[in-house]
Amino acid sequence: MPPRKTPTARQCRVGIELRKMRQHAGLALAEAAALLGTDRTTISNTESGRFGVSGERVRAWADGYGCPDEAYVAALRAMAEERVKGWWEDYRGELASGALDLAELEHHAVGIRSVQIVNLPGLLQGEDYARAVFAQAVPQPSAARRRRWLSHRLKRRDVLDRDNPPVCTFLIHEAALRMVYGSPEIARAQLGYLLSESDRDNVTIRAIPFAAGGLPETGGSTQYVRGPVPQLDTVQMDTATGPVYLDAETRLVNYRAVLDRVEDMSLDPQESRDFIRRIAQQA
Numbered sequence: 001m002p003p004r005k006t007p008t009a010r011q012c013r014v015g016i017e018l019r020k021m022r023q024h025a026g027l028a029l030a031e032a033a034a035l036l037g038t039d040r041t042t043i044s045n046t047e048s049g050r051f052g053v054s055g056e057r058v059r060a061w062a063d064g065y066g067c068p069d070e071a072y073v074a075a076l077r078a079m080a081e082e083r084v085k086g087w088w089e090d091y092r093g094e095l096a097s098g099a100l101d102l103a104e105l106e107h108h109a110v111g112i113r114s115v116q117i118v119n120l121p122g123l124l125q126g127e128d129y130a131r132a133v134f135a136q137a138v139p140q141p142s143a144a145r146r147r148r149w150l151s152h153r154l155k156r157r158d159v160l161d162r163d164n165p166p167v168c169t170f171l172i173h174e175a176a177l178r179m180v181y182g183s184p185e186i187a188r189a190q191l192g193y194l195l196s197e198s199d200r201d202n203v204t205i206r207a208i209p210f211a212a213g214g215l216p217e218t219g220g221s222t223q224y225v226r227g228p229v230p231q232l233d234t235v236q237m238d239t240a241t242g243p244v245y246l247d248a249e250t251r252l253v254n255y256r257a258v259l260d261r262v263e264d265m266s267l268d269p270q271e272s273r274d275f276i277r278r279i280a281q282q283a
Helices: 009-024 029-036 040-047 055-065 070-080 087-091 097-107 127-134 143-161 174-178 184-197 249-265 269-282
Strands: 111-116 167-173 203-208 222-226 234-239 242-246
Touching: 009 040, 009 055, 009 070, 009 097, 029 040, 029 055, 055 070, 087 097, 087 143, 097 143, 097 234, 097 242, 111 249, 127 143, 127 184, 167 174, 167 249, 174 203, 174 269, 184 203, 184 269, 203 249, 203 269, 222 249, 234 249, 242 249
Parallel strands: 111 167, 167 203
Antiparallel strands: 111 222, 222 234, 234 242
């Protein structure tokens, strides 16, 4: 396949997983090249995401590396064979690549579990609230750019309406529920929108009150996105310089444990809805 100019995080993930397979098999690049009948450059460029790879080649390399997990290999083959242009590509060149990678990650997700400390989840933001959040950006972008940000943010919500939507659990801290963006009226309307979204069969909202105390390893927004198999899960974290994506096995295990602890600290879904209603009445 020809070299890619700007591989997405999901495209790079296929290469990352092939590198993990090779390393798990204890093979250096030269050894793998000899085993697979190719050259070191091809393997290196494929593992970096610079070269695409066919599903057939994923199968051949997995067999060569002795990978025994059929479900994992099948899921990786499916990722390699994706050729459909997603809606987020319409924003390429206008939005940061990390925002597009996040939309692609959510689009393919089997499940999503997130913890939000100061902002409400992007997938659950109403239009006025999202517009008010973007108004706080530094440096302040042009009005046209903010409109594109808003359009992208609202389009992400469509994933909740698709056939077989991801099963989502949103752990939202009281600080985020009480944070006022725009005006008290916008805040109340946003909390009402949260309550309506919590009626979805695939959406669970759990509030974390101040009284729950300190949280483990949650300095900002963290989202755990489940892939078709556990090996293809991804942790996405928001930072001041953009989203960060983690996929190392140890990181995945650690963040599953962190989210388990945070969920244990949160109110149950019905208590959370009552809690949100009380905050809305006080806003």
